[in-house]
């Protein structure tokens with residue numbers, strides 16, 4: 001079972017004082033301290049873990065964020081940032097002795113700059129709201145996590161979120177130009193801006209995907225793109241996962257990077273079809289949804305190419321969307337895959353490993369063996385173009401021991417991903433969920449090099465502790481260096 | 497001293513020993529950019545002992561290669577598979593008075609080198625998936641991974657790209673490679689000034705033409721100004737997208753198709769900055785495209801020359817005037833100015849990279865110390881150490 005850092009009794013004992021200090025900074029309803037009102041914050045999208053926070057604060061201005069953090073910093077109080085709470089890895093899981101800082105009130109689109117093709121938004125703006133703010137002029141924000149109606153851009157930055165279109169258009173990190181952030185010490189910094197490639201070390205690149213451990217993001221500048229003239233989708237069924245996988249490889253080998261390329265296995269196809277009834281073929285072992293976008297001439301050309309390539313790979317069925325409604329219908333099953341699978345079983349657990357695509361048949365075969373071994377079903381949907389798997393493990397939390405078994409099964413799947421040359425997480429983040437698996441992928445030296453970044457940003461380890469890293473080393477310990485004959489080399493260099 | 501390690505163990509031993517001796521080391525690939533930054537007197541760690549391809553599987557879109565492999569060799573290899581490095585790295589050798597062909601893959605990534613396509617396809621940072629390196633602590637570590645999609649742990653490859661040898665010596669890089677476009681066409685508008693050019697490029701960039709690269713070469717003796725718009729992809733798509741441009745841009749001028757060879761030569765010139773090859777002092781200013789006209793107005797009066805890339809978001813400025821004025825103009829425009837080439841006395845006084853906001857500079861210094869506590873890689877090249885002389 002997951003172990004979080006033990007709550008500091010001293011801090012717990014000072015709760016009233018802490019609440020009062022926060023109220024002095026954020027007046028009125030911006031501080032939530034009553035037990036019942038804390039309940040909605042006790043977990044994020046990884047609902048297996050729950051912990052009410054000590055107190056919730058909902059700042060509205062950068063000055064408040066800075067004041068809260070510098071007070072907490074001075075007092076040694078921990079802080080956990082939260083956006084919409086849709087994280088699937090427990091990144092926003094509260095701590096009993098920490099302030100939960102909700103960024104929901106930072107919900108303004110600050111500026112749309114069409115000339116420079118960018119939008120400046122506050123972190124609590126939802127992913128979809130950015131597109132809504134720029135679509136009147138035919139633009140959109142490309143990364144599109146399935147949770148886009150709910151999740152915030154601040155959370156997207158923290159998790160480096162992706163979506164079904166990120167093979168062609170990139171993850172969050174490839175679409176963010178700049179941020180404003182506040183360090184745990186309360187210092188307001190700007191990284192990047194309205195231009196490409198800021199000067200110096202790419203600290204912006206490290207902030208994206210840092211899971212709320214390095215700073216609170218208070219403003220985000222994103223690139224916006226003109227929406228493609230047309231988009232069409234194909235639905236192609238295959239007799240085996242191998243043939244579908246080979247088809248994906250052949251499409252890419254032909255120089256085609258589709259806007260989206262998703263695969264579903266038999267259990268996922270059946271679950272989705274039973275749920276949304278959009279006419280998915282039920283006699284196939286694997287289904288590919290391929291989306292093409294661009295001018296009509298390009299879509300036509302590529303559809304022909306892909307039809308040819310899938311034919312060569314033994315495709316059993318192939319449909320091409322002829323209208324927007326039909327395209328939406330092709331996607332409907334995939335987009336509803338999680339709730340559809342949810343109907344098969346009281347609970348499901350969504351995994352997120354990435355593998356080299358060529359290992360797919362082997363990974364699915366071994367996953368089936370693991371499924372047998374753990375006595376739990378699994379359905380697979382995945383971002384086929386980039387090898388990002390989302391196995392959905394079916395279990396019943398009310399049956400004693402099943403949650404633990406589901407977690408063990410999930411861990412085995414992730415170990416398998418790493419074993420074949422892949423990674424623990426492709427887009428959902430490490431959070432608390434995969435924290436203890438980090439040594440599967442990284443040596444202690446690798447992890448130390450990462451953790452020292454944390455020390456450069458937050459040497460007291462007060463921001464979102466207990467996430468991402470399996471062991472919390474004190475920074476002094478990590479910073480230790482070899483001293484030769486009692487002399488510190490370069491005494492003139494500042495030490496931090 | 498000139499070190500030539502051929503294994504990560506060698507490299508680690510050299511760095512550990514340098515730290516113990518209090519020596520400072522410059523990590524060097526082909527040395528094509530050695531002429532950038534302040535003159536310095538450091539030991540050199542020559543990375544050209546790390547060569548060769550470790551793994552290349554074209555349909556996976558992933559290439560793992562040792563850092564000292566010549567850029568030209570990497571590009572030849574992947575071009576043979578119909579693929580490319582989409583950030584369009586180029587060799588700085590000729591620009592800095594050296595020879596062509598010295599640049600290494602590790603060097604271009606460590607310097608964040610990217611060409612015209614950076615505008616739409618991302619920079620070196622966006623294509624570096626994984627790294628094996630030896631940090632200033634003399635420790636070998638791995639960052640990132642060998643798959644195209646990964647968010648496990650901090651994104652250290654971002655830090656490694658563009659680190660200029662200040663954090664770690666990279667021995668092996670895993671890069672994302674992409675299919676090379678099957679067809680490329682370039683449309684041109686002639687005779688625009690910089691203001692009109694930036695507007696025309698913005699108009700094209702905001703359209704369905706899906707422009708891949710956009711640049712502007714001001715008029716010179718015997719040649720009118722050229723505004724170039726590159727359209728790439730599958731042939732039917734390229735034809736369709738080029739076809740919409742004349743009408744779309746009619747308020748800006750008459751867009752016409754450039755003959756392929758001529759276009760390729762012009763894009764090479766933009767990428768390699770050859771029109772400004774004779775200028776003693778050369779700046780590279782990255783800024784929001786719409787801030788470019790005002791910036792150029794100011795330096796036009798002072799006789800500066802330039803060319804524009806990235807739809808106007810990158811200004812290559814040849815100007816011998818006051819560096820402080822250039823830096824403040826770049827900052828006011830919302831961007832930053834990097835000193836690419838200048839006579840030695842100027843490089844000795846003016847930092848190559850644009851100075852950062854003090855809080856950011858302090859944070860960067862803490863990050864550098866975390867990788868390199870002893871300051872082995874603080875050679876003085878960047879003139880940004882508070883106590884360095």
Ligand SMILES: Cc1cc2nc3c(=O)[nH]c(=O)nc-3n(C[C@H](O)[C@H](O)[C@H](O)COP(=O)(O)OP(=O)(O)OC[C@H]3O[C@@H](n4cnc5c(N)ncnc54)[C@H](O)[C@@H]3O)c2cc1C
Nearest residue numbers: 083084085086087091146152154155156158161162212217
């Ligand atoms: C049904 C469903 C589908 C999903 N589909 C996808 C998908 O397709 N692709 C994908 O990538 N993810 C997906 N997710 C995961 C999740 O939506 C993303 O990780 C999202 O980015 C989280 O945003 P949030 O606002 O909910 O952040 P939260 O869950 O509140 O927080 C996530 C992390 O960000 C930190 N954080 C939040 N705001 C800030 C801030 N302002 N400054 C600093 N740190 C901050 C938190 O501390 C936490 O570590 C899905 C989730 C669900 C429930």
